[in-house]
Amino acid sequence: MAARPEVAVSTQSIATYQDFLSALLSDRERFFEDVVADTGLRAKLRYAALTIVGLAGFFGFVAGAYSGPAQALSAGMKLPFLFFATFAVCFPAFFVVQVLVGSRLRLLQVVVLVFGALALTSVLLAAFVPITLFFLVTGANYYFQHLLNIAIAGVAGLFGMYALHEGLSVVCEKRGVYPRKALTIMRAWAVLFAFVGIQLAWSLRPFLGDRNQPFRVFGTYQGNFYAGVIYAAKQLMQGPEKPAAPAGRQDTFPRFRALPIAPGDTLADTTSRRRHP
Numbered sequence: 001m002a003a004r005p006e007v008a009v010s011t012q013s014i015a016t017y018q019d020f021l022s023a024l025l026s027d028r029e030r031f032f033e034d035v036v037a038d039t040g041l042r043a044k045l046r047y048a049a050l051t052i053v054g055l056a057g058f059f060g061f062v063a064g065a066y067s068g069p070a071q072a073l074s075a076g077m078k079l080p081f082l083f084f085a086t087f088a089v090c091f092p093a094f095f096v097v098q099v100l101v102g103s104r105l106r107l108l109q110v111v112v113l114v115f116g117a118l119a120l121t122s123v124l125l126a127a128f129v130p131i132t133l134f135f136l137v138t139g140a141n142y143y144f145q146h147l148l149n150i151a152i153a154g155v156a157g158l159f160g161m162y163a164l165h166e167g168l169s170v171v172c173e174k175r176g177v178y179p180r181k182a183l184t185i186m187r188a189w190a191v192l193f194a195f196v197g198i199q200l201a202w203s204l205r206p207f208l209g210d211r212n213q214p215f216r217v218f219g220t221y222q223g224n225f226y227a228g229v230i231y232a233a234k235q236l237m238q239g240p241e242k243p244a245a246p247a248g249r250q251d252t253f254p255r256f257r258a259l260p261i262a263p264g265d266t267l268a269d270t271t272s273r274r275r276h277p
Contacts, residue, residue: 013039020047032167048115052122053080059125063149067209075207086197094189104177121160128152143236161190
């Protein structure tokens with residue numbers, strides 16, 4: 001009995017930036033296999049960091065353009081910083097717990113896996129730029145733009161974490177260097193990553209900026225992210241605020257000029273003088 005031919009598997013390593021992007025978008029299994037095989041980790045880390053800075057920064061720049069060039073430049077720098085800062089806060093706990101539950105992945109391998117997920121998130125953000133730009137050009141108001149960009153960031157981040165989970169599942173099944181029980185921990189860490197990212201984003205606001213306010217790198221608003229989203233949704237449903245009445249016309253009572261009162265004048269004399277000056 002003839003043996004069945006084995007299915008050919010691509011073993012070509014990711015060597016260029018174009019290969020890196022192609023693997024992230026259409027051949028993530030190849031990317032994860034490369035990481036587990038300890039192949040070209042530093043190059044992948046460099047490509048991922050470049051993608052985060054370039055594409056996440058591009059999305060931030062376009063979103064911030066709603067309020068002008070200064071806000072665009074500020075948001076373009078702050079969004080990649082948000083990604084790196086959230087990673088710096090959350091990663092140490094994630095890696096230590098993974099080791100405790102039996103992961104045999106090295107530190108650099110786990111860093112590259114997480115950076116790959118963040119790079120994919122950045123690619124998705126850049127893919128949504130035409131939508132953001134369309135509403136920017138067609139004159140959507142501040143609150144709509146605010147909620148739209150939050151929704152886009154949420155969808156992109158969710159897909160990035162899903163890709164990381166998918167990759168770790170592949171590692172678990174094919175290589176045996178990652179325990180299946182650690183996937184549950186990874187899901188909990190993804191939720192923690194989201195909460196930390198939201199809090200940092202609130203601290204770094206504004207990203208979009210309000211055209212009616214002067215430019216500021218960091219805001220001084222009170223409240224929290226969730227209250228801000230609820231407020232933006234309410235303002236969007238209520239429509240634009242009505243302008244306040246001009247100063248000096250708030251009341252409906254007529255105003256009269258003061259008239260001098262001569263000694264000995266009665267009320268009737270004063271009233272007559274007012275009617276016939």
